[in-house]
Structure formats: C-alpha cells, structure tokens
Amino acid sequence: MGHFGHPDETDKRVLRREFLAVRNRLTADDVRTAAGALAERALDLPELARAGTVAAYVSVGAEPGTLALLDALRARGVRVLLPALLPDNDLDWGAYDGEGSLARVRHGGRMALWEPAGERLGPDAVVSADVVLLPGLAVDARGMRLGRGGGSYDRVLARLERAGAHPALVVLLYDSEVVDRVPQEEHDRPVHAVVTPTGVRRFHRPR
Numbered sequence: 001m002g003h004f005g006h007p008d009e010t011d012k013r014v015l016r017r018e019f020l021a022v023r024n025r026l027t028a029d030d031v032r033t034a035a036g037a038l039a040e041r042a043l044d045l046p047e048l049a050r051a052g053t054v055a056a057y058v059s060v061g062a063e064p065g066t067l068a069l070l071d072a073l074r075a076r077g078v079r080v081l082l083p084a085l086l087p088d089n090d091l092d093w094g095a096y097d098g099e100g101s102l103a104r105v106r107h108g109g110r111m112a113l114w115e116p117a118g119e120r121l122g123p124d125a126v127v128s129a130d131v132v133l134l135p136g137l138a139v140d141a142r143g144m145r146l147g148r149g150g151g152s153y154d155r156v157l158a159r160l161e162r163a164g165a166h167p168a169l170v171v172l173l174y175d176s177e178v179v180d181r182v183p184q185e186e187h188d189r190p191v192h193a194v195v196t197p198t199g200v201r202r203f204h205r206p207r
Contacts, residue, residue: 008183016149019137019177023062035065037197038172042069045193045200047168051130053079055093055156055167058102058114063135064172064196070096081125083152084115090155093125094118126156127163133170134191138177143190143203145171146182157189168192 026034042048054073059066073080080096085107094116095101103117126132134153138146147153160167169191175198193202 008185011183012146012149015146015182016137019146022176023174026062031062031065034174034197035059035068038064038066038195039068039072041197041200042170042172042195043072045131045168045170045195047131047170047193048073048078051078051168053081053129054131054133055081055083055126055129056096056133057083057135059135060111060113064174066133066172067099069133069172071098074098081121081129082114082116084120085113085152086123089150089152090123091126091152092123093121095121123155123159124163127160127165129165129167131168131170132156132160133172136171136173136177136191138179138182139171139173139191139194139201140179140182142181142184143192143194144182144184144188145191154187158187161189170195172196 048054056066056070058070070080074096081093082096083091083093084105086092095118096116097118101117102114104112105115106112134145136145136147171191171194173194173196175196178194178196178201190203193200
C-alpha cells in the first residue's frame with residue numbers, strides 16, 4: 001500500500017493544522033465571549049435539559065470554552081463527568097465539583113490538561129451518560145466530526161457502542177468550523193448536534 005494507503009489521514013492532518021491555526025488567532029476575549037454564548041445555546045438543548053449525567057471535558061487554550069457550561073449544568077443538579085487521559089490514550093472519568101475539583105496535568109510534551117482531581121470512576125463510567133460532549137475541530141453537513149487525532153474519543157464511541165448505550169453526541173465549535181465535508185473513515189459515526197455561539201444545528205439521529 002505504501003503512502004497511498006490512507007489519503008484521508010493526510011487530508012485530516014492538513015485540515016487539523018488549518019483549523020488550529022484559525023483558533024490560535026483568537027484573543028482571550030474572543031474565547032471568553034464565545035464560551036458564554038455557547039453555554040447559553042447548549043443549555044437550551046432538550047437533550048441537555050433532560051440529562052441526569054453529562055460526560056464533558058475542560059477546554060484548553062483557544063478551544064471553544066466549556067467551563068461556563070459545566071458550571072451551569074452543575075447548578076442545575078446534573079452530574080458532570082470529566083475525562084482523565086490514560087497512558088494508552090484511553091479515558092478514565094471523574095466527577096466535576098466546581099473549578100476547585102480540577103488539577104492541571106501535563107502529558108508528555110503535549111499541552112497541560114485540566115482533569116478531575118477526585119476519585120477515578122473507570123473508563124466505563126461514560127456509559128452512564130445521557131449526553132456526551134465531544135471535542136472536535138470541525139463538523140460537516142452530515143454530522144461527521146473531525147477530531148484532534150489522538151483517538152481517545154474513538155475509544156469512547158466504540159465503548160458506548162459495545163455497551164449498547166446511545167447518549168446524544170454533541171460537539172461545541174466556532175461558527176467557521178461547521179463545514180461542507182470532512183474526511184470520513186469507516187469507523188466514524190455522525191454526531192447528533194453541533195452547538196456554536198450563534199446556534200444549534202441538528203443531524204439525523206442514527207439508531
């Protein structure tokens with residue numbers, strides 16, 4: 001096969017670089033303003049209104065901000081689970097109990113992540129979530145997500161599938177990151193909704 005094996009992988013790498021370059025031009029104010037708007041829009045989602053447990057993540061750098069949303073969900077009495085990266089790139093989970101419950105963890109040469117400081121609940125804890133918020137760099141018109149390339153969320157999605165769990169899959173993005181098409185691989189599954197600072201876009205809910 002040689003280098004002809006996966007043209008999509010090369011496409012994904014190039015696309016990731018392009019989307020990250022745009023994010024990196026955002027100011028701290030841009031990110032903060034967008035985070036407030038994202039939280040407002042996301043809180044209106046019926047899936048989040050009904051959710052007892054939400055698996056989420058803490059945004060870093062210029063990623064679309066999640067903390068305002070995490071705090072609002074907690075204030076509603078929702079159980080919020082946050083990921084902790086394992087050495088094999090899989091994700092363990094812990095409960096979010098406000099900003100004081102977070103620890104800054106550096107993984108190798110990568111940027112430091114905010115992870116739950118408390119008890120670890122095990123990788124299978126995500127199966128109990130009614131909604132899973134997935135990080136991403138883009139979503140296309142079919143609901144296919146371009147991830148960051150670490151593969152952690154591919155593991156999560158595979159685990160949900162094996163368990164027969166069907167949480168709502170939601171991605172938080174900036175408006176410019178909703179695009180016509182991203183490269184798709186066999187194992188990729190569409191998400192159900194994307195939330196941006198200006199609104200929500202829904203995709204066909206696969207069953």
